[in-house]
Amino acid sequence: MVVRVQLEDFDLGQELDRLRAGRTDIGALVSFTGLVRDDTGNLTALELEHYPGMTEAALAEIEAEAQRRWALNDSLIIHRYGPLKPGEQIMMVAAAAPHRKAAFEAADYLMDFLKSRAPFWKKEHGVEGAKWVEAKEDDEAALKRW
Amino acid sequence: MVVRVQLEDFDLGQELDRLRAGRTDIGALVSFTGLVRDDTGNLTALELEHYPGMTEAALAEIEAEAQRRWALNDSLIIHRYGPLKPGEQIMMVAAAAPHRKAAFEAADYLMDFLKSRAPFWKKEHGVEGAKWVEAKEDDEAALKRW
């Protein structure tokens, strides 16, 4: 159970390898990686602001709740802040469990709550100016699934 | 859209990096990795048998159906065969999509169909002899979700 909030990029493969290293009790490992998407070619940077202190506490609480709900071997959340370029990794979650259903559900749960309960805000800087990304109603609605 | 059936291990991080390399249209990347689990310490090897030819065709068809159902940027299935040790990687699927829901659902779908429709069979070799792993009724039932 680890939470990291950082400016620098992370090595997805290395993080997943580390999660399972030396263990034989994991049957299923699910990862989600969020990337800076730019369909139009107009995005110059995606800026991520967060609330230091509260961010770490909120992510740790989301992870602890996932661990209470599912039989997990381990889990991990890494989220970056600062300016990011199109194609860059924004964040990742991973869930390791004996069985695939728990690993899938836990990773999905972590993402749903991270989206709407962890204090991050995105600002898109484009060729025509900057604009804060608006939260989607879908994202709030997604929490009711759990 | 790639399918690989191979004896040798794969580098999960490298595969995921390759999937997104040079692209800026992916927003979400979900991976599932199946690992050889040994809770009791009695497993000496997990042997994977498959049906060469049919395996590749079945996996390609499952992947094609996922691509028809969801707006995916790309997807990948790698499955190993032969004798594997506890803790080793058995297989992986990955789904890349503009949005997280499609990536999660497609990866989950790939796994459900791979489990029950791709011709692989597992045999557990333990300190007390060998035994074929039985298919779970749950796995067949899981297909009805889609």
Next chain:
Amino acid sequence: MKLDVVYFAWVRERIGLPRETVETEAATVAELVAELRAREDRYDLAFSDVSAVRVALDQSLSDFDAPLTGVREIAFFPPMTGG
């Protein structure tokens, strides 16, 4: 009482500063917001639609009816968009 008030994202931009210390006798979050709005236009603008603003008390999500008793830090920000 003295409160550390912190702002994020467009709330921060509209108010024009990330953090300030406020001397207030407000009993609830809503009362503090009313006091801030009365101060200056930029506060009034930032809080003109409170349905678009979230609040955290000592780094825990809360709501506008919550009492401020014992609170040391209050944060205002838009709905979160991480991930």
Next chain:
Amino acid sequence: MKLDVVYFAWVRERIGLPRETVETEAATVAELVAELRAREDRYDLAFSDVSAVRVALDQSLSDFDAPLTGVREIAFFPPMTGG
């Protein structure tokens, strides 16, 4: 007609070989299974519970009622356990 018949997992182990060519006039998978069972005990044992056996015709999943017209390769195996 000549059919390549292939076996996997415990079906292969019970029958004792992975592949053979069979000369048959069976019209359906079920008829072929009946012919095989009549041959020897090891076939009879392998197919004693056909609800536990799956069949593929020319590498596509099929069922026991399917006709064998035009089929070149038939495979018998237990329910799959990949992943």
